[in-house]
Amino acid sequence: xxxxxxxxxxxxxxxxxxxxxxxxxxxxxxxxxxxxxxxxxxxxxxxxxxxxxxxxxxxxxxxxxxxxxxxxxxxxxxxxxxxxxxxxxxxxxxxxxxxxxxxxxxxxxxxxxxxxxxxxxxxxxxxxxxxxxxxxxxxxxxxxxxxxxxxxxxxxxxxxxxxxxxxxxxxxxxxxxxxxxxxxxxxxxxxxxxxxxxxxxxxxxxxxxxxxxxxxxxxxxxxxxxxxxxxxxxxxxxxxxxxxxxxxxxxxxxxxxxxxxxxxxxxxxxxxxxxxxxxxxxxxxxxxxxxxxxxxxxxxxxxxxxxxxxxxxxxxxxxxxxxxxxxxxxxxxxxxxxxxxxxxxxxxxxxxxxxxxxxxxxxxxxxxxxxxxxxxxxxxxxxxxxxxxxxxxxxxxxxxxxxxxxxxxxxxxxxxxxxxxxxxxxxxxxxxxxxxxxxxxxxxxxx
Numbered sequence: 001x002x003x004x005x006x007x008x009x010x011x012x013x014x015x016x017x018x019x020x021x022x023x024x025x026x027x028x029x030x031x032x033x034x035x036x037x038x039x040x041x042x043x044x045x046x047x048x049x050x051x052x053x054x055x056x057x058x059x060x061x062x063x064x065x066x067x068x069x070x071x072x073x074x075x076x077x078x079x080x081x082x083x084x085x086x087x088x089x090x091x092x093x094x095x096x097x098x099x100x101x102x103x104x105x106x107x108x109x110x111x112x113x114x115x116x117x118x119x120x121x122x123x124x125x126x127x128x129x130x131x132x133x134x135x136x137x138x139x140x141x142x143x144x145x146x147x148x149x150x151x152x153x154x155x156x157x158x159x160x161x162x163x164x165x166x167x168x169x170x171x172x173x174x175x176x177x178x179x180x181x182x183x184x185x186x187x188x189x190x191x192x193x194x195x196x197x198x199x200x201x202x203x204x205x206x207x208x209x210x211x212x213x214x215x216x217x218x219x220x221x222x223x224x225x226x227x228x229x230x231x232x233x234x235x236x237x238x239x240x241x242x243x244x245x246x247x248x249x250x251x252x253x254x255x256x257x258x259x260x261x262x263x264x265x266x267x268x269x270x271x272x273x274x275x276x277x278x279x280x281x282x283x284x285x286x287x288x289x290x291x292x293x294x295x296x297x298x299x300x301x302x303x304x305x306x307x308x309x310x311x312x313x314x315x316x317x318x319x320x321x322x323x324x325x326x327x328x329x330x331x332x333x334x335x336x337x338x339x340x341x342x343x344x345x346x347x348x349x350x351x352x353x354x355x356x357x358x359x360x361x362x363x364x365x366x367x368x369x370x371x372x373x374x375x376x377x378x379x380x381x382x383x384x385x386x387x388x389x390x391x392x393x394x395x396x397x398x399x400x401x402x403x404x405x406x407x408x409x410x411x412x413x414x415x416x417x418x419x420x421x422x423x424x425x426x427x428x429x430x431x432x433x434x435x436x437x438x439x440x441x442x443x444x445x446x447x
Contacts, residue, residue: 043381046072046096046105048126049117050084051238053140056370057115058091060377068381070096072105077236078216100218102126106133113163113384116140119240120254121247124149125225125445131160138380140167142253143397147405147424148436150398155447157394165380165390166397168261170339172375175355179335179342180266187344188330191267193306195327196259198251201316205239207288208232225443242289245412245437250291251313252404255324261392261400262326262337263307270399271424272299272307275406276416283314297407302421309407339372409434 045061045068047054054073061068073088073096075081081098089095099105105114106129113136116126124144127137143166144150157164170176183191211233213219219231226246240247241254248254264270279295297309310320320327325338333352336343344353357371375391382388402424409431410416417428426432439445 041067041385043068043112043384044071044110045069045113045115046074046099046102046111047084047115047117048074048102048105049115049119049122049140050075050077050080051117053117054084054115055087056373057117057138057377058088059374060381062092063374063378066378066381071108071111072097072099074099074102074105076100076218076221077214101221103129106130106135109134111135113137113380117167119222119247120249121145121226122224124153125439125443127153127164128156128445128447131156131162131164134160134162136163136380136384138165138167138377139394141257141397141401142249142404143394143401144405145249145253146435146437147402147409149445150401150405152445152447154395154398159447163380163383163390164394165376165383166392166394166401167373167376168258168392168397168400169372169376170258170262171265171392172372172379173339173357175341175357176262176337178355179337179344180262182344183266183328183330183335184268187333188328188335189332191328191330192304193308193329194263194267195308195310195320195329196256196263196325197310197320197327198255198259198324199312199316199318199320200255200314200323202293202314204284204287205242205289206234207286208235208239208243223440225439225445227438227440239288242291244290248291249404250408250411251293251295251311252297252309252407253401256309256311256404256407257401259324259326260307260309260403261397263328264400264403266326266328266335266337267301267305267307269301269305269307271402271421272301272406272419273421274298274300274416274418275403275410277407277410279407279411292411295407295411297403297410298416299403299406307403309403 047057050073060066061070070092073081073084085095085098105111114130115138116123117140118126120142123139127139130137144153209232210230213231217236222236235243277295277297279292281289281292282294293313295309295311299307322338325336328335333346341356343351346352379388379391383390412434413430417426417431419426
């Protein structure tokens, strides 16, 4: 029975074809499998990374119709595994196995899929390892730490023919889907510009100082693909986002991914042809935050289309009237869209249609989660079974992720640059030095 189940899961993968807005996913017919529902097609999953995000997957896993069993909880911090075990056992009614090293889980042939909610530097290497072990992957944003990883994760998906969903869950919002379809059908004329924005009131962070790793932390496994260095105080607990480029991708990878994806989707564009940014650290100048905490990024595309990113991490004034969203301009009107729905305006600024979501999804709260994450999770399971097209196949998610990488590179070299709109490659030699990164020997992602 196990072999039959494994063969069934293996044969029902959905391949994402092409890239960009025009890309479509060929879902296998659910009719072929209408009589194969029950224990024989149960999907067995693991969650890697048990910080603030993992609980967003639990509702989708717990649904009876999902027919999923959570086999493993994985984290490099023992305390997080213990807390997750307690929470998950109350939610699901059973205790998954605990394992610190994802490689041991990948050796289990009965595991069909892995949810990856690790720090950013683990996402692409871990996803590739999972695909090579014949697992489907739900990879949280950012799907890659750098542009080369962006290429590699798509290449791996194509080679190993696995279902790979990116965790930009607003793609599963019925309201976002509707209004963007309306935009593509001309409801605001020609959509030519989008402003993606995010504001937060993050506070001061400690200056990192050398310290012994906290009790229960496997510091070597935390670093994984990153070059080895001594532990510094509080690095493992979220502040890795701001402590240099070894682990994080700053606020661009952390949050801009979501809104820039909506902007690119609405405008129907792929790679930009020029990028520049104005960014700096403005707040708590003596603290440990090493990244920019404010950024204005400009992306120019073919046909004079423009995307702007307006992000402020440590000043919570909502100049757009909300903490995050995307404002889309067209020749006949405009649209404001976020996780809570949308507002459609005519060219004179009059509200002509409004649709509020009946669901809930985290905004700027750490971890987030809600109905959109649940929809996204269930879609992942249905795509594995061949019942639905993936909502955010990695081919498409990776295109949006490139916008964040371009902005980070522009900040790091302190200048703008031209881009090949077909390949996505940067023409500037200094910028291309940051196309990839240095890895700990033996951890280099390979297809």
